[in-house]
Amino acid sequence: MATGGVNADLAKERERATFDSEQLTNFLYRGPEKVRRKRYLQNLAIQDPVFKKAPLWAFLNREQQYATALKKHLHAYRRIQELGITEPVEKFYYREAAAPHENSPIGLHESMFIPTIEKQATEEQKRKWLPLCHSLKMIGTYAQTELGHGTFIRGLETTATYDPVAKEFILSTPKLTAMKYWPGNLGKTTNHCLVMAQLITKGKNHGIHMFMLQTRDMETHQPLPGIELGDIGPKFGFFDNDNGYMILKDVRIPRENMFMRYYKVLEDGTYVTPPGDRLNYLSMVLLRSAITSMIGQHLSQACIIAIRYSAVRRQTEISPGGEEAQVLDYQTQQYKLFPALATSYAMLMAGRFMYDFYLKTTAQIEKGDLGTMPQLHALSAGLKAFSTWECTAAIEVCRMSCGGHGYSHASGIPKIYVDATPGCTYEGENTVMMLQVARFLMKMYTNLQKGQELPSFVQYMTKSLDTKSCMKEEVAPKCLVMAYEHRASRLIKAAADAIQAMVMSGSSPQEAWNKNTVPLTWAALAFCHMFVVKNFFEMVEDAKMDGQTKAAFMALCKLYAVNGVITHLGEFIQDGYLNNQQVQYIQKSLLDLLAEIRPNAVALVDAFDYPDAILQSCLGRYDGQVYQALYDFAKSSPLNEKEVLDSFFDYVKPVQQELEAMNQPMARL
Numbered sequence: 001m002a003t004g005g006v007n008a009d010l011a012k013e014r015e016r017a018t019f020d021s022e023q024l025t026n027f028l029y030r031g032p033e034k035v036r037r038k039r040y041l042q043n044l045a046i047q048d049p050v051f052k053k054a055p056l057w058a059f060l061n062r063e064q065q066y067a068t069a070l071k072k073h074l075h076a077y078r079r080i081q082e083l084g085i086t087e088p089v090e091k092f093y094y095r096e097a098a099a100p101h102e103n104s105p106i107g108l109h110e111s112m113f114i115p116t117i118e119k120q121a122t123e124e125q126k127r128k129w130l131p132l133c134h135s136l137k138m139i140g141t142y143a144q145t146e147l148g149h150g151t152f153i154r155g156l157e158t159t160a161t162y163d164p165v166a167k168e169f170i171l172s173t174p175k176l177t178a179m180k181y182w183p184g185n186l187g188k189t190t191n192h193c194l195v196m197a198q199l200i201t202k203g204k205n206h207g208i209h210m211f212m213l214q215t216r217d218m219e220t221h222q223p224l225p226g227i228e229l230g231d232i233g234p235k236f237g238f239f240d241n242d243n244g245y246m247i248l249k250d251v252r253i254p255r256e257n258m259f260m261r262y263y264k265v266l267e268d269g270t271y272v273t274p275p276g277d278r279l280n281y282l283s284m285v286l287l288r289s290a291i292t293s294m295i296g297q298h299l300s301q302a303c304i305i306a307i308r309y310s311a312v313r314r315q316t317e318i319s320p321g322g323e324e325a326q327v328l329d330y331q332t333q334q335y336k337l338f339p340a341l342a343t344s345y346a347m348l349m350a351g352r353f354m355y356d357f358y359l360k361t362t363a364q365i366e367k368g369d370l371g372t373m374p375q376l377h378a379l380s381a382g383l384k385a386f387s388t389w390e391c392t393a394a395i396e397v398c399r400m401s402c403g404g405h406g407y408s409h410a411s412g413i414p415k416i417y418v419d420a421t422p423g424c425t426y427e428g429e430n431t432v433m434m435l436q437v438a439r440f441l442m443k444m445y446t447n448l449q450k451g452q453e454l455p456s457f458v459q460y461m462t463k464s465l466d467t468k469s470c471m472k473e474e475v476a477p478k479c480l481v482m483a484y485e486h487r488a489s490r491l492i493k494a495a496a497d498a499i500q501a502m503v504m505s506g507s508s509p510q511e512a513w514n515k516n517t518v519p520l521t522w523a524a525l526a527f528c529h530m531f532v533v534k535n536f537f538e539m540v541e542d543a544k545m546d547g548q549t550k551a552a553f554m555a556l557c558k559l560y561a562v563n564g565v566i567t568h569l570g571e572f573i574q575d576g577y578l579n580n581q582q583v584q585y586i587q588k589s590l591l592d593l594l595a596e597i598r599p600n601a602v603a604l605v606d607a608f609d610y611p612d613a614i615l616q617s618c619l620g621r622y623d624g625q626v627y628q629a630l631y632d633f634a635k636s637s638p639l640n641e642k643e644v645l646d647s648f649f650d651y652v653k654p655v656q657q658e659l660e661a662m663n664q665p666m667a668r669l
């Protein structure tokens, strides 16, 4: 254990902040009462001996990591029920503190399996399955992706063929590429799964539908006949999760196991069409809507670690013989870390918007109003892709900004990175998601040309592109937002014009689309970026907090917008929207903002309110005693348990002896 109170540099940082970090914490968690409750729940978990005694994940092998994750998450599941915690966000706080570095082997049971039953099953199916799910008799997952197809859902090869005589579906993965591959916790943990399969009835394929399949015996946990299951092996991260494979050989399930709230197959095999299209894609939309907040949290943790450490770390004397500087005082270090910090706040705000929008829209869908589904799909796909790309890149910047120690698991950042980066792939590969956004935007552009009204968040497309920026020396939020709107509108128009021109000269619409997917993704990215910037400004402006806190928050918001312009400068100046002088104002503003944020950097990360027990980072400790912690971490490496390892006698000694004998003068003769 590190001792010695709070590091003097870190203590000074907290004293010099111009605002009270607690105010920002209250805003982030939606009020002081909710902050108190969060801390109470986190403390309950942190003090629980089962969680306290668990070994540090970094020193365990994969089987041990899996077992630890299972033990912790099942204990948390039981405790959550005992404590009567029902709010999803409160469950999240408890679980996060209980198992901060263990991905849950029952995570998909809670985040996809149960919500899908709640949203897609009939009342009768819910009555049958949900009690079993809550008592963990049924533990399920979401089995969609196959060896051969993940992105192209319509191309999945698993079949569910209806047999009207037996009133059963026959599930089958008819070839190698059809086997389910990747679903989380499918390999070893779960005993049920939702299978996405091509529905065939009366000789006709009706496309992808959802079925409930029992995979293992509920007592012995052995796989059921006709089902081959297993873990897919070690991965880049998610070491403690058994992502699985599954082969189905004509497995029969009752007709009632098809999810029939919207889509139905009658006893005689008649297919009944649903009120709307793509309703069985809704489980993916739920997770996509939650990912922006989740990834923002990952990045906020990396920022805490890198910024606290940069305040403690001193390297290189600035003037000969003088004191070595805190690395956070180097402008280049600020240019790495403050945009990352601004990004994490931007994504937390975007995630807040996204999840609220999801709840609002799905409430309408539940009532049969499907009108906003295209907007929900476009925004959830776009923000999921944009936020995961931006945040994972920024996490890696945070890691490298910690120098050599950032490469050690002692820092905590490598683990954050490997758990965050698959967010770019799962729930829809990011490029593919951006192309879905582009599809929506092209449709909006066509509607605009036809004089139809556009949804509020794309109405800026109606503004003339023939304008210049209002940017002045004092870089105003309004002018920044308008610059982002202009860039997005211009890129949307450019992509649409390029497609239209190709179609006019004889290409098919599909060919024209495929030859323009790069400009289409530029347009989609610009749209998402604009959305995040605008939402960030709106949320800061509306935030109820004192003037100093708001000023500190606003500086971050401006930095996010200003830095985005500089990073994508070409797209802002290509049509002369910003002139040379205005670009200089923006560049100067960037440097001014770095200096303005500098005294508040530590307070801005303290506001995220992560206890050390969750961060588990030697570099990100609240007390800044990083060197003692690094030494303690090194001492606890299992390689240090024995002074001399057996491998020394097994491998080094024999080779030394052989080489010694070979190099004897006699041996050379």
Ligand SMILES: CCCCCCCCCCCCCCCCCC(=O)SCCNC(=O)CCNC(=O)[C@H](O)C(C)(C)COP(=O)(O)OP(=O)(O)OC[C@H]1O[C@@H](n2cnc3c(N)ncnc32)[C@H](O)[C@@H]1OP(=O)(O)O
Binding pocket: 088, 107, 111, 115, 142, 144, 145, 150, 151, 152, 153, 154, 184, 278, 281, 282, 284, 285, 287, 290, 291, 294, 373, 374, 377, 425, 426, 427, 428, 429, 432, 436, 439, 440, 443
């Ligand atoms: C309660 C708390 C919860 C807390 C959770 C906390 C978070 C926890 C996170 C834990 C860690 C996560 C663990 C990892 C989980 C990973 C699970 C997976 O990956 S699972 C596997 C994930 N796998 C994937 O994500 C696969 C990705 N692939 C896909 O989603 C689809 O294949 C596709 C969307 C790319 C195309 O679909 P396709 O059918 O070929 O469609 P076309 O292109 O031909 O377009 C036709 C029309 O359809 C429209 N439309 C499309 N979608 C939707 C929608 N959702 N809606 C509405 N509309 C939609 C489209 O706009 C178009 O409209 P229009 O223009 O004609 O008007």
Ligand SMILES: Cc1cc2nc3c(=O)[nH]c(=O)nc-3n(C[C@H](O)[C@H](O)[C@H](O)COP(=O)(O)OP(=O)(O)OC[C@H]3O[C@@H](n4cnc5c(N)ncnc54)[C@H](O)[C@@H]3O)c2cc1C
Binding pocket: 108, 141, 142, 143, 144, 145, 148, 149, 150, 151, 152, 181, 182, 183, 184, 238, 243, 422, 425, 426, 427, 428, 429, 430, 431, 432, 435
């Ligand atoms: C950690 C993790 C957990 C997962 N958990 C689950 C789970 O629980 N359940 C489940 O069902 N699945 C799960 N998956 C699978 C995941 O959903 C898929 O990997 C994902 O949807 C991407 O599909 P893919 O692997 O087929 O990628 P591919 O589509 O093969 O992507 C390869 C490349 O092709 C490009 N590409 C593909 N199609 C197009 C196109 N139309 N236009 C342009 N470019 C294209 C992509 O951009 C990418 O660069 C998980 C994956 C991971 C990594």
